[in-house]
Amino acid sequence: MSEQDKKDQKRNEVRFINSFFLAFMFQSLTPRFNYQEIRRKSTKETQDMKEELQRKEQLKEAAKKKREKQEEIEAKARIKAKIEADKQARKLKAEKEKAEREGRVLEEQKAQPTPAAAPVASKPASAYTETRLRLMTPSGNVIKSFPVDTTLFEVAAALQQEGNQVNSFTQTFPKKVFNQEDFGATLKELGFVPSGSLIVG
16 A cells, blocks of 8 residues: 555545544534523523413402402492481481471472372273162162163062062163163163162152
């Protein structure tokens, strides 16, 4: 082997050793670099989470204080209104007692309207099943209730059973005489619902 070949071989060996060393160093350092990058990234994310949590806690605390302040304002307003109402009640009571001692009536009491009676709804004649008759007989007045479909003939029969002679009935207002030929009409047909008055003749 020539001297030049020996030099080339030596140079190649050095290059191989250098390449191997560089590859080894690169493989050794790369995981450490990756770990540091991951650690740095994780630390930043953790810090961001802490800051976000702190921000939420601050907002929550601010909302709580605002709510407590509003509740305090409302409570004070209720207390103030109650005090004012009690004050007015005591004042009115004192004025009323004074007026009673002096025999006067307070203007507030004068101004109070008298409650109106609730109107009584009248039922239509068709809603009644009975009618009340006031029968004026020679022996005295008789008040009887009959079904609305009762005829004058049946009314006359009821009176005759009590010893009253019946030849006719006279309506007082408007004045109208019902003879025996009219006795087939019912009290409802003649308009004696829910009540009526007849003179027995």
